[in-house]
Amino acid sequence: MLRIEQLTKRFGANAAVDNVSFTIDKTAMIGVIGASGAGKSTLLRMINRLADASEGTIAFQGRDVTRLTGSARRKWQSECAMIFQQFNLVPRMDVVSNVLHGTLNRRSTFSTLFNLYPTEDIHTAIEILDRLGIADHAPKRAEALSGGQQQRVAIARALMQDPQIILADEPIASLDPMNAQIVMDALRRIHEEDGRMVIANLHTLDTARRYCDRVIGMRMGRVVFDGTPDQLTTGVARDIYGAGAEFSEAATSTDINALAEARHAVTA
């Protein structure tokens, strides 16, 4: 389905993503892990075409999307939804309007400029919100919501696009453990129930292990690991993060249970 071939992105002399190739054959939930600056965000932004690739190709279902422009590119973007670490919602607009932004590509520019969305879209939006458990907040402004709720609005917006792929760039990095779990559960559920492909950049190993079918590890722009969660041992993790022996997973864990243990460890 998704074929990445020799994808490279250079910022000046520095290659943020360096000759990355991998193929995803069937709908799956894929985690991308790696240290800060490893190139995870850049990779996802290239897939969504928010950033242009320097070299290489991205092909989806046989179609090369790497060099689409204009409305073809926008069409592709509407098929591959993106979720951001900082949610990237419009804070002064209400929740449903934010979700409805997922339909912008489909609807005429004119009518959307005046917020004239079809009633069935509005109903769908509220259904999606309901599915994510935040339908009650529908009329509120996005900025009035908590982080976890905002991220769920972002997921709802992604679903509203009815995309084939959902790209999630560290969706839980700004969230507390409680909300992190809710958001990851939601993503997994969408993957399972709707059969959409999910590619999520993740900061923490245990999240990747717990939710993903396949994990890609990046380091300095290159893919250094590609396998199932089981294959992701502490030794491999040390390689990915370039860490020494003092590396302990617990310090970066966001699992609620792990957290309680960690606290013990600190105070003890």
Added chain:
Amino acid sequence: MLRIEQLTKRFGANAAVDNVSFTIDKTAMIGVIGASGAGKSTLLRMINRLADASEGTIAFQGRDVTRLTGSARRKWQSECAMIFQQFNLVPRMDVVSNVLHGTLNRRSTFSTLFNLYPTEDIHTAIEILDRLGIADHAPKRAEALSGGQQQRVAIARALMQDPQIILADEPIASLDPMNAQIVMDALRRIHEEDGRMVIANLHTLDTARRYCDRVIGMRMGRVVFDGTPDQLTTGVARDIYGAGAEFSEAATSTDINALAEARHAVTA
């Protein structure tokens, strides 16, 4: 020396300080304790004449200071220095200038406006700062200092006034335990070495016990305890704070050692 008689302060129908009388005969270090809203701050603000008393009198060395106005009031204020919980320094001014503000009452408005402080005042200010261990920070802006350092600048300003009484309104409530100790030590030292009267509102019993010669307990505007630190038993404390049997001193303690214990208690 200081005689408070039937002092009352009403805000609307509510009496913040209610018919308080006590006498301090000799230079001492006195702690005033009580729950939030007990009227401690109001009492001190009335003594310094930052607030006007509704009824009653405050007499110092036989002189009634309760109803002074204009320059007589300012004169009295210069004799009884005040230290605030939030330091109340001029943050954008340098430390020495802040200390020199202690001399404002003595100097003409005109000369202070042009920073025409006498050289001996500047020298004295530095000496005081040195005594408090912060002379190195003299040229820095007050806002650049840590809380404990700022509070010591405030004490220096108070000393610069060469006051007969130092009133301190929860001087350590905004400070971490380390700085709290430094500041309380400084106050005690001033009391002992210079023989100035110190009246300090305190939040915590153990501080009062440790530093004060006499403790006054207030509750809902009234004095409900007046005695030596020894007489301040846990039972009396429960009365003062209106707390039930679950009251544990450790929870409000600022003593560094007590703190470590408390944390154990919480996490355990």
Added chain:
Amino acid sequence: MTDASLSMIDRQQAAQALFKRKRLISVAVPAVILLYLTYIFFAFDVMGLAERARLDNAMTLIRDTYSYKTHVTRANRSGEVTIAKEGERPATWPEGQSPDWVAIDGETVTIDLPRGHSVLFLPDQTAVYRHPEFGDITAKLDPSVTIDIPEDALPEWISYSRTRLDIRTEAGRLTMTRAKTEVFRYFFGWELFWYTLDSPYHGTPVWTLLFGPQIDADRSNIAGAWQDFWANPLWHHGKVAWAIGETILMAFLGTMGAALVALPLAFLAARSFTPVVVVRQLVRRVFDFVRGVDALIFTILLSRAFGPGPLTGALAILLTDTGSLGKLFSEALENVDQKQIEGVSSTGAKPLQRYRFGVIPQITPVLLSQVLYFLESNTRSATIIGAITGGGIGLMLTQAIITQKDWEEVSYYIVLIVLMVIFMDWLSGILRRRLIKGGGH
């Protein structure tokens, strides 16, 4: 970090040096300002001000703002007597009528002034000013002006030459020349503010207007009273209202037009939206240019194309404010949060949609509050611009000032202008609070 090597003396000296610097600054800044003001004192000749100042002008002005005068004039050749408020035609008493303080008995006219003063017009081109303390001053045309006064020396309130006599007291004023003899008597208030003398409603109490019998057979009292008030030929309340309206209209059209033009241009001037340096710099320079050319100059330059009137003023405001608002908007645009735009872009939104949802909601509060602020301050500018292009209350005001006599009208306009500006200030405050707190879209 305590530096142990520093001794107390060092520190004290350092502090002293610090204070020397501070002292220098705190003395130097006021000293420079003082020096500048001294220079201005001489450059503007403040000393000469006392000499130039005309207190009597100030008094006239102040008196005119709360009082008016009625002229009683006798043309010396024909002997005809006219009585008119402020000497204006529409405020002339009809032939044969007179106010109760003027008694006309053939050729003899008795005019009572306050404080026991009075003036007599006698036959043979003679007039007598009766001053209760000073005595009678008799003036006669023979054929030049001759006077007869009880004392030898002329008091300073009498100005006399063989061609002209002018007596000014706190009670009134008498002038006599070969052409005419004229008495001014001052009254409290604005003359004929509600109705002129020819209106049937003149002097009718409000109570009678509302509930009394119909005064004019053709019109109901309220309608008639309103018509006569609105069309008052001395005060022209209707025209003044139009002028105020025109002024606000200039401000409104100018500001809103400028906002509508400036918004799209601001995108071209903002770094984050127009990467092409040439375009950006060009648009910015255009902004700087129209901002630097004041609305006043535009007003003059546009007067050829559009002639006098409110549209010219509105266009001048529009041009200048396109520059100011454009600059402010582009600054606001450069400060927008890219995350929101990216979020909207990632859904495949078209460029216009990107601006509409990624940018506009963010800058709306800045935009609205600036536009409303400009609207308010442009009301004042429109007053001034009107004085030059020929429109609105500003023109009425300046022209009334130029006549140097219609001070009661000047006061009326000033009051209205102040009320108008305060009203716009209040209105823009309300809108600002409503719109910015409320929905952002």
Added chain:
Amino acid sequence: QEITEFRIGILGGDNVQSRLNNYQCFADYIAEELNVEVKLFTPADYNGVIQGFLGGTLDLAWFGASSYAALHLQDPSAGEPIAVKTNLDGSYSYHSIGFARKDSGITSVEGLEGKVFGFGDPNSTSGYLIPSVEIPAQYDVTMESGDFFGEVKFTGGHEQTIVAVYNGDIDAGVTWADGLGNWEDGYNSGALRRAVDNGLVDMNELVQIWQSKPIPEGPVTIREALPADVKEKVTALVLGLYEKDQECAYNVAFGETAGFFPITHEAYETIIEVRKKKIDG
């Protein structure tokens, strides 16, 4: 060729409403005659009217001789003179009058050396153009500040000049008067008379120090590009106004008049020459 409205620009040293009021009767007559809406405008100064004619946004106005010259020099085909106001004696000229305060001791232009001299509006004939040419010619001085006069400035208009001299802000100034009647009344008509009638100045305090040769009254001018029949009708109306309605003629002329007489461009050629010379330096 049809017109949809007729626009009149009104100048004169009176406030806006009086001007509008004075012209209302005239506007009504034109509206009746032409069957179109008539609009009245009160530009702030001569330049406003000149620009209105140059841009074709005003159809009729009573120019001053100098401002007509300015118009003609910029665009000879912008407007054509149709009528001139006459005085009661049938003449149509007036004078520029130089005056000073009596207590200043100044009695003639010679006494003005080093003093402050005030003109009115730069486009005024009697308030600037004529005195600025005749005085230098007569006394062999220049009108540059700091040369013979200490300072030469523009006050903005006749009224301001009178008040400025009376108040002592400037030492002497020029304004207009018909030169008939008595000085103490401010003559029979003109800016001085109006100031006296309004109680602004006491003529005992002022003296005349100079008088120009007769200056022709400015022309009532119509926009040349108007359709011929419109021009004809309006001209006839202006010329016949005094017969038709004396009161209205009084209002339009801002004072006593024997009516409007026909006049042509030729009457102003001298003034145009003077102004042209002034422009060319």
Added chain:
Amino acid sequence: MTDMTQGGAPLAATQDSYMAMVRQKRLYSGIAILVFVVLLVSGFRVANDRNAGGFFDGIHRIFDFPADVVGEAWEKRADLAGLLWKYLPDLIETLNIAAVATLLGAALGLVLSLLSTRGMARWPVLIPLFRRIMDVTRALPEIVVALVLIYMLGGGPIPAMIAIALHTAGALGKLYSEVNENADLKPVDGLTSVGATWSQKMLLGVMPQVAPNYLSYGLLRFEINIRASAILGFVGAGGIGYELRNSMAWGPGRFDEAAAIFILLFVTIVVVDQLSSSLRNRLSEGAKQ
């Protein structure tokens, strides 16, 4: 607390209530847009109607006048330098009027603002009085005050200066009191406790906090006042505006002078604008630190 467990309203009810809200919003924004458009269009038509020349009749002539001015100025470009030099003193007078008016206005505005800020006021009961004073001085257009003062004080720069200063006092006073309201009162309390007088408290406790903002607003005002001072010259208050008016009024023959004055004024405004905006940027960065 997770919302997933929350019962909430049934889906259909949420949809309906949201749709109702949307309809209402559409109605309101529709009305708002309609009202705005109607106001704009009818306003334009009224203005067009009351103007001597129509917008569409005149638009092609928009550059005629500027072209005349530029044309003549270009023809006589050799004299330009001399003219610039000739009018420099007038420009300086205009700048002086603006500068003094800004200084005096700022000083007065400062006192007014301190007297009308809660917590700082010398006489708290008089706060409303000082507020009203600011409102009225702010509402008075400079031109009104200037013309009246010219009548009373004679011509020259002083009436203009007073007029601008008065307006500046009101305008800055309002901005300053907003700044004051955001100032921290704790230092003032601190200074009260050492027995400082009101002026000491204001100068030592408040000024250091608000000075950068004051200065920045003051500079902005200076820019505005330069224009105001030039405009007042136009109605007879001296300075470069007076010269501009005379040369513009005379028309051809003196357009070169008009152009020279215009260049002087324009360059000054742009230079002051650039200087003050860079200075203000530095101040606001300083204030943030």
